[in-house]
Amino acid sequence: MGVILAACVALPLLGAALTWWLRRGDVGVAAAALALLAAAVLPAGRGDGWWHELDLAWAPAIRLDFSLSVDGVSWPLVVLTALLGLLCCVHNTRAGGPPTLTALLLAVQGASTAVFLADNAVLFFVAFEAVLLPMWAVIHRYGIDETRRAAAVKFALFTVAGSLLMATGLFVAVADAGTADLGAIIAGGGVGEGVSLLVFVLLALGFAVKAPLWPLHSWLPAAHTAAPTVGSVLLAGVLLKLGTYGLIRVAGGLAPDGAREAAPVLAVLAATGIVVASLVCLAQAELKRLIAYSSVGHMGFVVLAFAAGGEAGIKAALFANLAHGLITPLLFFLAGAVKDRTHTGLLSELGGLRMAAPALAGLLGFASLASLGLPGLAGFWGEAFTVYAAAERGGAWFALAVVAAFGAFLTAAYLLRMLKHVSHGPPSTAVAGIGGVSAGEAAVWSPLVAATLALGLAPGPLLDLFATGVL
Amino acid sequence: MQAQSIDHLALLPLYLAAASAAVALFAGRFAGAFAMVGLAASAVAAVWVAAGPSRATFAVGEWFSYAADDAAMGASALFAGLTVLVLAVSGRRTPEYCFLLAVSAAGGIALAGSRDLITLIVALETLTVPLYVLVAKPGRDGAEAGATFLIASVTSSATALMGAALLYAAAGSVHFEGLAGGLDGAHAGLVAAGVALTLGGLGFKLAAVPLHAWAPLVLERAPLPIAAYLASASKLGGALAVIWLVHFGLAESSAASSAGIVLAVLAVGSIVVGNVAALVQRRTVALLAWSGIAHAGYVLAPLAALTTAAGRGDARAAAAAAFAYAVFFVLLEAGAFASLTAVRGEDEDGGRVAELTGLWRSAPAQAGVLLVAVVGLAGLPPALAGTFAKVAVLEWLAGSAVWLAVVVAAGAVVGLGYYLPLARTILLGRGETAAKGRFGWAVALIGVVLVAVGLAPQLVLEFTALSQ
Structure with a gap:
């Protein structure tokens, strides 16, 4: 399930990059939809306390780890973020808005999801700034x-x-x-x-x-x-x-x-x-x-x-x-x-x-x-x-x-x-x-x-x- | 009398840099190419030496004057690399130009390895003296820049030298390790005066308040590639000189508290003056130069918190934080100035900020690197190099001197007041004239480096940890 945790963060960011690169809003919508799907399946196989955890070393010298985790407090917010991100992308694309705006919305969504999931203080700060x-x-x-x-x-x-x-x-x-x-x-x-x-x-x-x-x-x-x-x-x-x-x-x-x-x-x-x-x-x-x-x-x-x-x-x-x-x-x-x-x-x-x-x-x-x-x-x-x-x-x-x-x-x-x-x-x-x-x-x-x-x-x-x- | 044995392998990067300077002088029209290849070889050699066991040479008893540990070799590779970048964006130049830059780089490499006051100051002078000539463009502006730089530099060198003499008088040794023990029983006033004069003088290179005023003036009037060198390699030299002296010499001695007070004054002064002055700048180079003064304050801030630190481990963390910030900072400055040189031309000045309008459309690659550098200097993701620099400093300060962390944070907020408009200018609008967008490879190189250290900060943090 660690992969899915990472996907909740990575899919919107990837979608943002692709949307901006290809200048196509529908790519962003697809990425947001996949991110919502990833967020929705997180409760599968959950236990008490932390449901799932992912922990990868990044920069131990400044105590930065890429560690994500989800529980009953953060999951509803992750789903809310994914849902609103998808709705915003759909709204913007349907109204013929610029693809760059969709990309920016996805970037906000990805970074916010990282804040909700972050289990490391430095990662939390970096995501918060992002x-x-x-x-x-x-x-x-x-x-x-x-x-x-x-x-x-x-x-x-x-x-x-x-x-x-x-x-x-x-x-x-x-x-x-x-x-x-x-x-x-x-x-x-x-x-x-x-x-x-x-x-x-x-x-x-x-x-x-x-x-x-x-x-x-x-x-x-x-x-x-x-x-x-x-x-x-x-x-x-x-x-x-x-x-x-x-x-x-x-x-x-x-x-x-x-x-x-x-x-x-x-x-x-x-x-x-x-x-x-x-x-x-x-x-x-x-x-x-x-x-x-x-x-x-x-x-x-x-x-x-x-x-x-x-x-x-x-x-x-x-x-x-x-x-x-x-x-x-x-x-x-x-x-x-x-x-x-x-x-x-x-x-x-x-x-x-x-x-x-x-x-x-x-x-x-x-x-x-x-x-x-x-x-x-x-x-x-x-x-x-x-x-x-x-x-x-x-x-x-x-x-x-x-x-x-x-x-x-x-x-x-x-x-x-x-x-x-x-x-x-x-x-x-x-x-x-x-x-x-x-x-x-x-x-x-x-x-x-x-x-x-x-x-x-x-x-x-x-x-x-x-x-x-x-x- | 027995001759001293010398570990030539430890000196290999220095030899290569010096040799490339000598070759460049006689290489005619291939001077730039030879200098670049030689310095690149020097950087590779530095990495290779660092990969092996830690070396040191020129020993007096237990004390070494020259060390080739990870920190020194990392900094050496950086000096060589930054000089290659500056040469790459210099265009076609005379052999003398390449010679002087390579000599300066050799000075930087010697500085990185220096472990006593004499070597440190001689290396710093070797780094600086070639720049007296290089900053002076033909014409009145160039003469003004050259004269200002010369006078400011000589004054500060004399100040630092006086301070070093006082420290020697107090401790009876010029070796950093000798200072650590020798200062303990010494006259307190003598030590305080020595520390204040030495650090104040060395702060000149870093353009820290109060010896900062030369930086905007000289950077604005010097040729852009030389401004890039002054803002990156030369500043790294200043930062290293201060960090080495404080970390290897003063941190463990009774002078730590007076050093902490002096550095706190320098740091807070630089942060305040640099940020406030940068807010009102309308010219690109002047803005970067003033904000560079603020960044010098961020470099010194972790060292300033030494007074409250207890024990060896904490002193190491302070120096590591300052070193890490300095490395990230000079890389970002190099990126900013290199891309600015590429769009403005190597013989032009930086121009007004407004002249960068719509750069994103006319020269996307150069604008992209400039954007990453500016956002990184502001410390914001997605330019993670700058964010990690800020994290390194804040993390140490939060554990030792919260008030300084708040000062740094306030400075960064003010910094956003001028970095964001600069980023916006680059990104939006349509430029009146098509920018040149030259030196694609050189700019791409520093861009790749910035992205790489952003994604894998451990590359930098490993050698800045000062773990040996």
């Missing part, structure tokens, strides 16, 4: 907005600052533990107590930029607004997950003592982020920017759940993380479709989508309801458990739970406000005569809709899967 350049190019070169250059630079600088602080934290941990094997350090109970807080703060700073955690989020709305639809989808569905996955698995795993000490600070920042993002969204006039800011709020829930800790907290964090990775990409796909058709994202210029394109409006309503946490859809469980996990700890945490619940209420308010503007009312000139949902679009969106429904109706299997993970 995501940066292709994503920068996606925003910079294929952005749809006149702000794309500034947004791309902001994204790059924030990300590199974060990832280098993270690297410092990782190497402090490696020096303390004497090994770069992440699994071994986690299994050994993390780093020594003396450096635990330092390691956690450095790692958390790095991951908080990526997640993003308020107040380090300011690169996100700019990047999302400027990025093309597929770029936004990958940003929301995959790149933000690198931050939260790193926080839960790496920062929490390497420095559990530090995590416990820093939890109150993290929780207060997360709760503040939820409320601030919701308030910003309430006043937001642009569709993509609104969805981007809503990500800050949703990621706030993930961080709050992680800070609350305990089994319920960690499970809530992982679940909310995955649910956001399904719902927000769907919202970005839909927002992209609306913007493509109407050439505007301003809420004041939209309206009456329900009459002009009922299927599109219906899907937008579905995704919004899922995002605001309607019971029965994927968004509900993560956020409900988050509030529960925080409230359960009592004391000041109860206040944070109340703040988060209030944030969830505000989330409902701004998403319904958005729906009111876009779907309802008399049809505006912008939406008049736009086309409905095409079969191709429906094919791209349907896996996300189906997964949102499935996770909402039956969260049990995924929660059980998380319970088998190595944390």
Whole structure:
């Protein structure tokens, strides 16, 4: 199975090179499909703890090994990455987008998969850095907005600052533990107590930029607004997950003592982020920017759940993380479709989508309801458990739970406000005569809709899967 | 009196380099070819000697003045290889030009093997003196470059020599191993002054603050191939001089703490000054030169953390990290300057950054190597050579001086502020004029080397480990 682990990383990267070389988008689609297949067969023959491991020496002098492993925590994210990568490639190729964009998307996908699978601290850092350049190019070169250059630079600088602080934290941990094997350090109970807080703060700073955690989020709305639809989808569905996955698995795993000490600070920042993002969204006039800011709020829930800790907290964090990775990409796909058709994202210029394109409006309503946490859809469980996990700890945490619940209420308010503007009312000139949902679009969106429904109706299997993970 | 026995095999790479210089001087129009073949043979010989048992020669008791271990031979091969690259992108030149470059390379090879202060400084001068002539192009600009380089170099050599004299006065020995023991009981002020003057003077070659200001000026005005040599082989010489002195001489002695403080000042100063100044540069060579000053800071940073290190194993790791960074860095610089020479022409200057617009379309191979080098200097994958260099430094600093790791990280973030626009300029847009795109083989060679050390960093990390 080691070969398949390597294939999950290598196929997208190979596909990226071939797509760029042959200038054919369909090659990229094929590579992404094979990568999804490889990710899908990973559970075969799994045991407890780590399912499969692959370990090849690369550069022992800097403690770099090409070691990959997968477990119940990383596998869902690998599948999510492969799925979103495939959908983005299909979307881009179907829309006649440039093959280079497909190649860049595949490069992001391959590097992100390597981050989720990496079992070596140095490899983790290298993969984390490898995501940066292709994503920068996606925003910079294929952005749809006149702000794309500034947004791309902001994204790059924030990300590199974060990832280098993270690297410092990782190497402090490696020096303390004497090994770069992440699994071994986690299994050994993390780093020594003396450096635990330092390691956690450095790692958390790095991951908080990526997640993003308020107040380090300011690169996100700019990047999302400027990025093309597929770029936004990958940003929301995959790149933000690198931050939260790193926080839960790496920062929490390497420095559990530090995590416990820093939890109150993290929780207060997360709760503040939820409320601030919701308030910003309430006043937001642009569709993509609104969805981007809503990500800050949703990621706030993930961080709050992680800070609350305990089994319920960690499970809530992982679940909310995955649910956001399904719902927000769907919202970005839909927002992209609306913007493509109407050439505007301003809420004041939209309206009456329900009459002009009922299927599109219906899907937008579905995704919004899922995002605001309607019971029965994927968004509900993560956020409900988050509030529960925080409230359960009592004391000041109860206040944070109340703040988060209030944030969830505000989330409902701004998403319904958005729906009111876009779907309802008399049809505006912008939406008049736009086309409905095409079969191709429906094919791209349907896996996300189906997964949102499935996770909402039956969260049990995924929660059980998380319970088998190595944390 | 008995004559000292000399291990000629240990000196083989040096002999070959010196011989190729002598042959080139009289080879007429084949001077370049002879020099390249001779230096390539020297590089091969260095690898061959390294493959055998470790050798050393010119002994006084237990102390050797010249060693041919893996580190020295790896660095020798690198000096010879970089000089071959510079000759390959120099076009048709006079025999004297080839002679001077080969002499400089021989100086570098001698420097790599040197294990005492006298050999070190003489080798460093042999590396530098031929460049006084080479940097001076005909005309006012060339004269300015030559004079600046001469004055700065002589000043710094005198400084280093004064420091070396003070160290000798304190320790009673010029051998590095003698310094290690001899400095312990010596006058503290004398040792501190000696260390500060020596390291400050040697830092000149590396273009480390405060003796950095010559680099942008000279690199900008020198012929591009010579700028490539100054930015790669010559900088490697400076880095080696500092690393050898600190690692073999000072790390174990009581001077380690003062060396650490001096190096910390040099490193932080270089990182700050180099990065900030590079941000405002509009000319390609000036940008690379200023950013090179920042990289000199990254090279010195691991050594600066010596004060907090305890024990021999840690000191070795510090020197290994600095050495590894220096090697990756000079390879990337060589790639950048060689491809720049190829697109601009060997007699031109580097021009403005904007003139590289659309290079990707007009000269893809050269632009590709330049891109790999620039992205590598920024330390980002997929140019893994640069990433591994950064990993080597950060890994050591994280375990010894976290504040310095944060300084290095901050410097790298600022660095992105000028490397990314440079990469974008190369990649995007359409150039007004078709670039020349010459020297395809030479550029392809350094490109292959950069990719190879990116995929198999162990090639470099093996000889930079300083394990003997």
